[in-house]
Amino acid sequence: MNFSPFVKQMFVATAPQLAAVSMGGSLGYPCVLIQQFQSNDTSIKTDLDTLTWIASMHGVAGIGATLMPTLMQWKGRKCTFIGSTLLLLMGWLLAFVAQDTFTVLLSAIFHGLSSNCITIVNLVTISEMLAPRYRSASMVLLNINQTIGQFIVAALGSIFNWQIVALIMCGPAIVALLLSSLWPESPSWLACKGKYEDSEKAFVWLRGSDDDANKELKAMLAAQKESRIKVSKKTKLQETWSEMRRRDFYLPSLYMFVILLNFYISGALPLFIYSKDILEMATGAPEIATFGYLAMVSTLFIGSLISLILIRYFKTKTVLSCCVGCILSLFICSLVSYLQSSGIVSADSYLFLYPFLGYMVFSNSGFNPITFALPIDLMPVKHRGMGGALFNVLTCLLYVVTVKPFLYVVGSLGLTVTFFLFASSCLFCTIIIWIYVPETKNRTLQEIEDYYNYGSFDKFRHSDDVEVKLPIVKGDVVD
Structure with a gap:
C-alpha cells in the first residue's frame, strides 16, 4: 500500500512522541518517589539529602549524554534513538525491581542518562525528517507529550505503588522501539555523510517529490556537496x-x-x-x-x-x-x-x-x-x-x-x-x-543556516548556486 508523505512523516514522528511520554514520566517520577518515601508508604527509608539526590540525578547522570550528539553524527539518528530508548526501558525495569535506595538511585541514573539522550535525538529527528510546515508543531508536541507523561505518572502515583507505576511506563517505550525499527534514516544525515543517493531515496520516501520538496532537496544536497568540497587537511583539534x-x-x-x-x-x-x-x-x-x-x-x-x-x-x-x-x-x-x-x-x-x-x-x-x-x-x-x-x-x-x-x-x-x-x-x-x-517557524533548515552567514532570511542560498547533478529519485523504497 502506497501511503502519502504526510502519513509516512507522522508514522516516523510517532515513535519519538511515545518515547517522549515515557521520558516525561521519568521526569515526574521523582515527585512520586519523594511523596511515597516521605509518607513511609514503602520499606525504603531515606533522608533529605538522599531525596534531593534522587530529584537532581537526571541532571547529574545526564552529563554522560554529552557523547550522544557525537554518536548521532557517527551512527545516525535511527540507531541512537533505539539505543536511548533501551536505556530508558532499563531505568523503568530497575525501578520496578528496586528493594533499596542504591537500586532506586541506579534507576534514576539510567533515567537521567536516557532522558537527556532522547531529548536530543527526538528533537533532531523531528527537525530533520518532517516538512517545515509540520516541524514546529511536532517539536512542541514532544514537550506536550512529556507533560502528558508527567501527568500520567502523577495520577498513577496517587493510586499505585511506585514500582507498579514503573512497570506501566515501560509500555510506551516498548512500542516506540518497535516502530523505530521500521524507520528510514535521516536524509540530512545521509547527505552530510556523502551518501547522496540514499539521502534522495529517504527524502522522497518521507516528503514526496512535489516542487517544494524538490527545491528543498536540491538546496540541501548542494549545501552538503559544497561543504565536503571545502574540507581541509586540519587536525581534529584545529577543525574543532x-x-x-x-x-x-x-x-x-x-x-x-x-x-x-x-x-x-x-x-x-x-x-x-x-x-x-x-x-x-x-x-x-x-x-x-x-x-x-x-x-x-x-x-x-x-x-x-x-x-x-x-x-x-x-x-x-x-x-x-x-x-x-x-x-x-x-x-x-x-x-x-x-x-x-x-x-x-x-x-x-x-x-x-x-x-x-x-x-x-x-x-x-x-x-x-x-x-x-x-x-x-x-x-x-x-x-x-x-x-x-x-x-x-x-x-x-x-x-x-x-x-x-x-x-x-x-x-x-x-x-x-x-x-x-x-x-x-x-x-x-x-x-x-x-x-x-531569529524567528524559525516555516523556515527550512538550510534557510536557518544561511541566516547566520548572510544576515537575513531574504538572502538565503538558492538551489542553483551549486549544481545538483543527481536526479530526483521517484522510487518509494528506502534501502
Whole structure:
C-alpha cells in the first residue's frame, strides 16, 4: 500500500512522541518517589539529602549524554534513538525491581542518562525528517507529550505503588522501539555523510517529490556537496577550533544558552518537583498542599492544549512570550509570600496557591515546549554534533544547579526572595531573546543556516548556486 508523505512523516514522528511520554514520566517520577518515601508508604527509608539526590540525578547522570550528539553524527539518528530508548526501558525495569535506595538511585541514573539522550535525538529527528510546515508543531508536541507523561505518572502515583507505576511506563517505550525499527534514516544525515543517493531515496520516501520538496532537496544536497568540497587537511583539534569560530555555530550557541537559562532560572523544574513542599510552606496546610499538587498536575493538560493552539496560529517567539505570564505569576507569588511574612495576609491563607497554579499554566502554554525545540531548530545540521553536546551540557548543569540546592536556598532566603530572584532573572533573559533570537517557524533548515552567514532570511542560498547533478529519485523504497 502506497501511503502519502504526510502519513509516512507522522508514522516516523510517532515513535519519538511515545518515547517522549515515557521520558516525561521519568521526569515526574521523582515527585512520586519523594511523596511515597516521605509518607513511609514503602520499606525504603531515606533522608533529605538522599531525596534531593534522587530529584537532581537526571541532571547529574545526564552529563554522560554529552557523547550522544557525537554518536548521532557517527551512527545516525535511527540507531541512537533505539539505543536511548533501551536505556530508558532499563531505568523503568530497575525501578520496578528496586528493594533499596542504591537500586532506586541506579534507576534514576539510567533515567537521567536516557532522558537527556532522547531529548536530543527526538528533537533532531523531528527537525530533520518532517516538512517545515509540520516541524514546529511536532517539536512542541514532544514537550506536550512529556507533560502528558508527567501527568500520567502523577495520577498513577496517587493510586499505585511506585514500582507498579514503573512497570506501566515501560509500555510506551516498548512500542516506540518497535516502530523505530521500521524507520528510514535521516536524509540530512545521509547527505552530510556523502551518501547522496540514499539521502534522495529517504527524502522522497518521507516528503514526496512535489516542487517544494524538490527545491528543498536540491538546496540541501548542494549545501552538503559544497561543504565536503571545502574540507581541509586540519587536525581534529584545529577543525574543532575552526568550527567554534564560525558565525553559524557561535551565534546559535549563544542563543541556545540564553533560551535554556531563561527556562531553568525561572525555577520551572524545582517548582514542579518540590511543589507539594512549597505549597505546604506557603499555606501551612498539608491537605491543601496535596490538593494544590493534584490541581497543578491537572493544569499541565490545560497548558498543553493552549500550546497546540498557540503554535498553530502564532510565531515561535510569540508563543515563547508566554513566559511573561510566568514572570508575573512569580512576582505575585513573591508578593503574597512577603505579605504573609509581614502579617498583612494570614500565614495560613490559600492566596499563594492561585498565582502558583497560574505559573504552571503559563509555563506549559508554550514556554516549556518552545524552550527545548527552538535551540535545536536554530543549530545548523553540520554543527549538531558539537551543538548537541553543548545543549546537553547546558541542560544538565542548569538542572543540577536549580534542583539540587533548591530546598536549602528556600530554607536560607525564604520563598519571597527566591521567587523574586526567579522572576527577575527570567525577565532579563526574555528581553534578550525577544531582541536578538531569529524567528524559525516555516523556515527550512538550510534557510536557518544561511541566516547566520548572510544576515537575513531574504538572502538565503538558492538551489542553483551549486549544481545538483543527481536526479530526483521517484522510487518509494528506502534501502
